Amino acid sequence: MSRNTPPRSSGQPGKPKAGASRKGAQPGKSGKVGQVARPRWSAKPARPAATDRDGFTAQTAPLAPGEPPVAAEPSAGKAAAKGAAGAKGAGGGRAGGAKGAGGAPKGGSAPRAAHGAGRGGAGSAKAPRPPRAPKAAPAPRGPGGDPLVGERYEVEVGAVAHGGGHCVARHEGRVLFVRHALPGERVIAEVTEGTTKSRFLRADAVQVLEAAKDRIEAPCRFAGPGLCGGCDWQHVSPGGQRKLKGQVLTEQLAQLAGLTPAQAGWDGSVEPVGGKLPAGEVPAWRTRVQYAVDPQSGEVGLRKHRSHDVQPIDRCLIAAEGVTELGIESRDWTGLASVDVIAASGSSDRQLILRPLPGEQLPLVELDKPVSISRIDEQDLFHRVHGRNFVRERAAGRTWRVSNGGFWQIHPEAPQTLVAAVLEGLDPQWGENALDLYCGVGLFAGALADRVGEDGAVLGIESGKQAVADARHNLAELENVRIECDKVESLLPRTGIESTDLIVLDPPRAGAGRETVGHLAKLGARRIAYVACDPAALARDLAFFAEGGYRPVSLRAFDLFPMTHHFECVAILEPAGE
Numbered sequence: 150m151s152r153n154t155p156p157r158s159s160g161q162p163g164k165p166k167a168g169a170s171r172k173g174a175q176p177g178k179s180g181k182v183g184q185v186a187r188p189r190w191s192a193k194p195a196r197p198a199a200t201d202r203d204g205f206t207a208q209t210a211p212l213a214p215g216e217p218p219v220a221a222e223p224s225a226g227k228a229a230a231k232g233a234a235g236a237k238g239a240g241g242g243r244a245g246g247a248k249g250a251g252g253a254p255k256g257g258s259a260p261r262a263a264h265g266a267g268r269g270g271a272g273s274a275k276a277p278r279p280p281r282a283p284k285a286a287p288a289p290r291g292p293g294g295d296p297l298v299g300e301r302y303e304v305e306v307g308a309v310a311h312g313g314g315h316c317v318a319r320h321e322g323r324v325l326f327v328r329h330a331l332p333g334e335r336v337i338a339e340v341t342e343g344t345t346k347s348r349f350l351r352a353d354a355v356q357v358l359e360a361a362k363d364r365i366e367a368p369c370r371f372a373g374p375g376l377c378g379g380c381d382w383q384h385v386s387p388g389g390q391r392k393l394k395g396q397v398l399t400e401q402l403a404q405l406a407g408l409t410p411a412q413a414g415w416d417g418s419v420e421p422v423g424g425k426l427p428a429g430e431v432p433a434w435r436t437r438v439q440y441a442v443d444p445q446s447g448e449v450g451l452r453k454h455r456s457h458d459v460q461p462i463d464r465c466l467i468a469a470e471g472v473t474e475l476g477i478e479s480r481d482w483t484g485l486a487s488v489d490v491i492a493a494s495g496s497s498d499r500q501l502i503l504r505p506l507p508g509e510q511l512p513l514v515e516l517d518k519p520v521s522i523s524r525i526d527e528q529d530l531f532h533r534v535h536g537r538n539f540v541r542e543r544a545a546g547r548t549w550r551v552s553n554g555g556f557w558q559i560h561p562e563a564p565q566t567l568v569a570a571v572l573e574g575l576d577p578q579w580g581e582n583a584l585d586l587y588c589g590v591g592l593f594a595g596a597l598a599d600r601v602g603e604d605g606a607v608l609g610i611e612s613g614k615q616a617v618a619d620a621r622h623n624l625a626e627l628e629n630v631r632i633e634c635d636k637v638e639s640l641l642p643r644t645g646i647e648s649t650d651l652i653v654l655d656p657p658r659a660g661a662g663r664e665t666v667g668h669l670a671k672l673g674a675r676r677i678a679y680v681a682c683d684p685a686a687l688a689r690d691l692a693f694f695a696e697g698g699y700r701p702v703s704l705r706a707f708d709l710f711p712m713t714h715h716f717e718c719v720a721i722l723e724p725a726g727e
């Protein structure tokens with residue numbers, strides 16, 4: 150039985166249904182509160198939608214996923230003070246593994262035309278290039294002191310830390326965040342960032358003296374100290390990676406929410422997705438890859454960890470077949486800053502999004518496979534060059550239009566996996582009302598609408614204009630769905646909605662925050678599904694929900710970003726009194 154008392158439509162064809170009760174409802178910025186949204190399509194170039202969970206573009210997200218800015222002394226300093234076992238790692242991370250590595254290289258070179266099939270056709274591998282000597286990263290600004298970059302220390306590696314694929318170690322009382330290491334190992338760690346005055350140092354394990362049992366030979370030859378920053382854990386067995394992710398989640402729940410796994414309703418496992426692979430094989434899951442272009446050579450690659458430098462590659466092992474078969478790595482991309490590749494799942498749509506260097510012309514691009522091509526200009530405006538400006542993804546019984554490189558889960562099985570977990574947890578009933586917050590192109594709204602049926606209603610809220618246009622287009626045939634365009638935190642209080650039965654929230658990496666959570670907790674929902682890509686943000690928001698009288702009754706974690714430190718969680722909450 151719905152607790153909402155929405156001003157329902159008469160059921161006449163074409164008459165809009167409201168999604169929830171709205172005492173004193175005021176129009177949102179879009180002026181559409183109270184109407185069923187209809188798709189709008191503009192031929193005008195639009196700002197590109199967010200390309201990762203934080204809405205960063207290649208220009209605004211120069212660092213590898215999950216890392217704080219180079220210049221910042223991250224919150225890890227606090228963690229450092231707590232010691233290795235309790236260290237939270239570098240907080241304030243970003244993009245939930247959405248891209249291999251983001252960033253826009255500086256500088257440029259003369260434009261070059263014609264990258265045709267004649268120049269090393271798709272699939273023709275270039276001669277392997279030995280990795281270049283890693284450049285020392287600049288020391289963090291602020292603390293001063295003598296640089297320690299290049300210093301080597303023998304250390305015992307402690308617990309895995311949140312947010313950067315690194316583990317915590319200590320040397321002479323100072324904390325080191327060490328990449329390419331595993332808990333329990335003894336390694337030689339080479340300092341990559343920090344000075345004698347830094348509260349903590351960053352380092353790479355350049356020699357393993359005593360290996361952990363989960364250590365494997367990295368299948369990718371571009372993984373390792375000073376090389377590609379895209380994957381964190383190529384050197385860890387698949388089961389070992391999931392164990393590390395589980396340890397991070399356990400620690401974040403304890404530190405930020407005061408919950409044990411059992412209190413969070415979690416069995417402690419991080420579930421593999423996509424079936425078992427033969428030993429040594431790497432899952433090719435990444436359907437979206439952002440290649441950076443080396444401004445000197447025109448080669449594509451991925452950014453090095455916490456660096457603008459490009460590690461040229463001839464193949465990314467975790468890229469999906471639909472990406473790999475385009476042969477992007479075997480071509481010359483001089484004049485471009487980045488090449489984004491999208492290989493849709495469930496359709497043959499392929500899209501390239503090219504960002505020329507400032508002042509450079511778009512080169513002529515010819516590939517052996519049909520692709521749509523778009524360009525992003527210096528003002529971040531998106532222009533269709535050839536073919537469509539969207540791809541069609543297939544998931545949860547529907548086809549989804551996703552335009553301008555907007556948000557879509559990267560692992561091909563992620564949408565279905567997350568929808569199934571949300572529906573199982575919420576168990577939506579016919580006639581219920583639901584909110585889908587941070588709804589993107591409408592994935593959960595569509596799934597909920599099918600379950601609550603024509604007697605129920607779903608209101609989706611999303612801040613990206615293009616994503617809203619896509620969501621309205623994707624769900625146009627569902628009269629019980631309305632999509633509003635605004636920020637959740639500003640629109641929700643203005644809707645006048647006082648109660649609802651169900652809520653799904655899938656916020657960007659930063660989480661929903663105290664204010665929004667406080668507001669949601671007052672709506673009296675029977676159940677809430679929280680989809681999270683950052684365990685720290687999830688744990689913090691669970692603590693806010695606890696203040697509002699909600700507790701998690703189940704929590705699942707999914708390994709939707711193998712070989713990286715990222716993973717996705719679905720928490721189901723209920724009123725604590727029940």
Ligand SMILES: C[S@@+](CC[C@H](N)C(=O)[O-])C[C@H]1O[C@@H](n2cnc3c(N)ncnc32)[C@H](O)[C@@H]1O
Nearest residue numbers: 556587588589592611612613636637655656657
């Ligand atoms: C993690 S994605 C989830 C999208 C969708 N649930 C899905 O699974 O495809 C987060 C979405 O929230 C949007 N967003 C970011 N900040 C927002 C805010 N303050 N209010 C509303 N939407 C926001 C982003 O544009 C993005 O589409």
